[in-house]
Amino acid sequence: MDRIASWTLLAVCFSAAVGTAHGVLYTKTCLKFEEQYTFKEEKFAGKWYEIRRLYDPSDPEQEDCVVMQYRLGPEGSFTILQSFQITDEGKPIYRSGKAEPRVFHESRVPQFYERFNTTSAADPDTSIDIIATDYASYAIVYSCTPFNATHHLEASWVLSRQPALEKTDVDLVDHYLQSRFHREDHKWRATQQTPEFCKKSLVEDAAPDSGALRTLSTHTVLLVSLATLLGTFLS
Numbered sequence: 001m002d003r004i005a006s007w008t009l010l011a012v013c014f015s016a017a018v019g020t021a022h023g024v025l026y027t028k029t030c031l032k033f034e035e036q037y038t039f040k041e042e043k044f045a046g047k048w049y050e051i052r053r054l055y056d057p058s059d060p061e062q063e064d065c066v067v068m069q070y071r072l073g074p075e076g077s078f079t080i081l082q083s084f085q086i087t088d089e090g091k092p093i094y095r096s097g098k099a100e101p102r103v104f105h106e107s108r109v110p111q112f113y114e115r116f117n118t119t120s121a122a123d124p125d126t127s128i129d130i131i132a133t134d135y136a137s138y139a140i141v142y143s144c145t146p147f148n149a150t151h152h153l154e155a156s157w158v159l160s161r162q163p164a165l166e167k168t169d170v171d172l173v174d175h176y177l178q179s180r181f182h183r184e185d186h187k188w189r190a191t192q193q194t195p196e197f198c199k200k201s202l203v204e205d206a207a208p209d210s211g212a213l214r215t216l217s218t219h220t221v222l223l224v225s226l227a228t229l230l231g232t233f234l235s
Helices: 002-017 167-180 211-234
Strands: 025-027 046-054 063-072 078-086 093-101 111-116 126-133 138-146 152-160 188-190
Antiparallel strands (some): 046 188, 063 078
């Protein structure tokens, strides 16, 4: 009975994830980053907390408590398992996805195409650039994906290995963002990561190479498919 209740709860959490997306901004031009470094996929793998993102004032459901596990796959790809929470009364919502290398041989920064199982089939893969990271403490991720012939969808996130950055890393990240994000609409929102706000997430406790993470990722695919079918049936 407890197992059935747990699966029911997970199904509800996964169904809530269908159609949910990170807030984005609309822009005619993408930012260019001239940094160049040798990306080490195995050092980037593991757990990351989102601690800041570009703020989209039109997004009514701001995601908080965002935590991700990146598991290294073949040819530099990553399997991603993510959880997030909407409001302090919400429960963790789970989704899984994959990040595939894009143009390592031409780009100055590592680039990926990312897609979650909750992404609509009509939507394109999201372009993801890891524009800065020290692997041990922080990472800054930028996305600018074509929306139509004239506009792009722009987003950016600051990630941390812990729910909060050390003061020295905060200063470093602040300096980086201030020197590169200059537009008037480039405003940042802090992502809630406090234990008082965030419920315990299965993603947070799972080791990146654990069987539990692989099982949860598989269940994510099955439950999202079930939730999509239920949504179609009930609409």
